[in-house]
Amino acid sequence: MFNKMLDIIQNSGNINFDEASIILEKCADSELDFIDALGQIGIIPENILHDSTEEKLFAKASDALLSRAFKIGRA
DSSP states (O other), rough: OOOHHHHHTTGGGGOOHHHHHHHHHHHHHSSSSSHHHHTTSSSSSSTTTTTTTHHHHHHHHHHHHHHHHHHHHHH
């Protein structure tokens, strides 16, 4: 799942930020195995440039995964 999210982020050049955010949120909500991805979101990969759209999308993906984890914790 983490690699799938990175692919979405790195291939987001042809869509706008809002659309990419929605795709990432749907990915975080739809994948059954997201626990491994939670352990990988703490460090931004080296190939994502500082202050870039990709960095903002990585943060959005991280937020979506954390949100899902907290929702499950309350269920």
